[in-house]
Amino acid sequence: MAGESPASEMSYRVDRASVAFGRVLRRSGMRVGSDRTLEFVRALDEVGMERREGVYWAGRAIFCSRYEDLKIYDAAFRAFWDELERDKLPPQPKEPEEQPVLDSVMPPKEQVEADEEGEEAVRMKYSPVELLRSKDFSAYTHEEFDELNRLLADLRLSGALRRSRRLERSKRGRFDHRRTLRAALRSGGETMRHSFRSNRMQPRRVVLLCDISGSMSDYSRALMRFLHAGVIGEGKLEAFSIGTRLTRITRELTTKDPDRALNEAAEAVKDWSGGTRIGDAMKEFVDRWGQRGMARGSVIVILSDGWDRGDVEVLSEQMRRMSRLAHRIIWVNPLKAATGYEPIAGGMAAALPYVDVFLSGHNFDSLRELAEAIAEAAER
């Protein structure tokens, strides 16, 4: 460490730098608590602050906790370090405007409050629910979307049960040595009653892949709400958007408030209303998530009109791979409800042989049908 600067000034500098950096990261959208910041102070004590690489790697090990964090971290670190170079003392934590690049994804507070009031006002207005249930999403008004949120909140979305490998106590099944013998020990070694264990039943994982390309824009707004309702529900659910690429949005959608959650998801999805390359996006899904385990034995729901500007061969190959991994593949196509629609267009025709259930999903009632199909209550 630098010889001239007194130790106290040095540690002061380290503290300030750590706190400031923690804030930069938080504003960039990473989950950074004060515990992490404290740990960073300790780490800087060990690696020193002289070398950029040392600080970089230490911070990366401490603040990041998933692959997606790494990119955010890199950008934040660059901004932060440059600031540190310019200033002998790190920037005052009080002036958050100094890194305009790293704007928060949250809407400003006033706007949120205004939105909440607005929502209240809408709720007062009566809207005939029965009509809304069968109304096509593409004809929805702004108020009706809010109504949809309330309808969706009652929709239970969880996969059909499967036998888990975890065992639990039950009336019959495998002999439970532990419990039987424990009971026997209590009665002096005499077995009075036999206990059993059997596989616990567990809902299957549900993976929702929602097409957000331009051709789906009439529906994707409503379908994203459906995704949100699913993610904040009880079941194990994963949500992705597909367009020209794949984006995992499960995390963004965990925010309870629908509008805020959708905002966060929109922030994460860079290719909103762009083109579609379903095949490529699907390949990315199977490569990065599906094959490793996310798709294994799960219910995969694809919400898309099947328009694919990419190579149709790619899509059909990926569907084949997916059908080998998944328990069930459900394709939801809003166009299916349109009179005269036949699934003969490129992508849809290629995918159909691998699809177990083909549904429409253009209005609330059909989403409810979808929820039933996911739970396998509906007959094929």
Added chain:
Amino acid sequence: MSEAADSRRGALPPGVSHSGELQKSLRDFEYLSDEGLSTAIFLALKLGRPLFLEGEAGVGKTEVAKVLSSMLQTPMIRLQCYEGIDVYQALYEWDYPRQLLHIRATEALGKDEDRDHLEKDLYGREFLVSRPLLQALEHHGDYPPVLLIDEVDRADDEFEAFLLEILSDYSVTIPELGTIHAERPPVVIITSNRTREVHDALKRRCLYFWIEHPDFDREVDIVRLRIPGTSEALARQVAGVVQEMRSMNLYKPPGVAETLDWTEALVALGAKELDEQLVEATLGSVVKYREDQQRVKAPGIEKMLSKVDAGGWGVSGV
């Protein structure tokens, strides 16, 4: 964190006081790490935190635990996670059959007048079966053991919550025996293949590192270090081909583990240099999907080899 807890935390091998030295020391034990990984390991040891490792299959996540155990000359205790794993398979279990036998034996010897004594006997240490986590906590030695919690993403949420509890205070309470405290917290390495997102609470306890595939030069070094019989030319060719394969959009791009398997196979065949026939014959040890093999063969192996030989890879090393 209290002072007392702090003093229990952290332990570095002798002669290592910064991450550069650790990197060198890892190298002595045939593990080539980059600065990022050695900094993460250094901090994990120094700050006494578990290290959470993610990355593609075969990049050497598990290897980190193994090399730490030989470097620190301390046993590695491995807890392989799987679906359905529970506390009894991870922590401890009473040896019920033996307990029963013990009761019968005591009865047979006619010493049943002392019930209290018998019960104390029954729940004594000798009837307890230690599973990996308890073994790690109970370890006595100059240096804490390396505890490898492998593929934690395969276990379920409940198990994760239980792990979190153990990793928070490194102690466990067995109702019949009392609380067992680790003398010193073990060096904990956790790996995950990301089949699902591990809960934030668990990750917050840990330092995190994402292991990438090595670049060309490092891969050549790794091959030469780990498989001594390899000629420089062969190592460079193998590394080049593997790097090329990773850019080919395969279902399962080869990891370092596959590179090493492949080299070993080639060396066993007495290869000094790659040619089309050799690649064809040994392809199964690097590329393990039928579709992937076809994809590798499609543009022509000859062509790939000449591209690699032309120095498309690792120009810096020439």
